[in-house]
Amino acid sequence: MNNSTFTMIKPDATSKGYTGAILDMMVKAGFSIKAMKWIKLSAAQAGEFYAVHKERPFYGELVEFMSSGPIVAAILEKENAVADFRTLIGATNPANAEEGTIRKAYAASIGENAVHGSDSDENAQIEGSFFFSGLERF
């Protein structure tokens, strides 16, 4: 499976009203929506999702931010989904993001950077299953 990835539109972007514009960029770039929900994570859930970063100095800030408001979680499908989606979202730090990327257009800072994208096929599967059951995927 190398045709699906997992994304979240993060609380900074949903609170600023960028949800529709960001989804439009994803669809126009050729991604189709296989599953989607509007949901607010608890701190415990955000901590579990980002457990890989537990030892990093920004972990506490990241968990607080990701549980601060609603997000959009989605599974997206396209050929070469993981790599192409990372290209579409741009660098983690929006100051380094290329023109035309989602983070260049909508991210405020390295911490509040508008969107998440899976970094491997394996993590795309794990992350998608964190949010969605088989009944919620079409």
Ligand code: ATP
């Ligand atoms: P994501 O996993 O959200 O798609 P990424 O893969 O580009 O982002 P990671 O290294 O996985 O970047 O970091 C996860 C998230 O942690 C970042 O998107 C950002 O919100 C936050 N983060 C990363 N580095 C920093 C930092 N130096 N200071 C504050 N927050 C950070």
Ligand code: MG
């Ligand atoms: Mg990452």
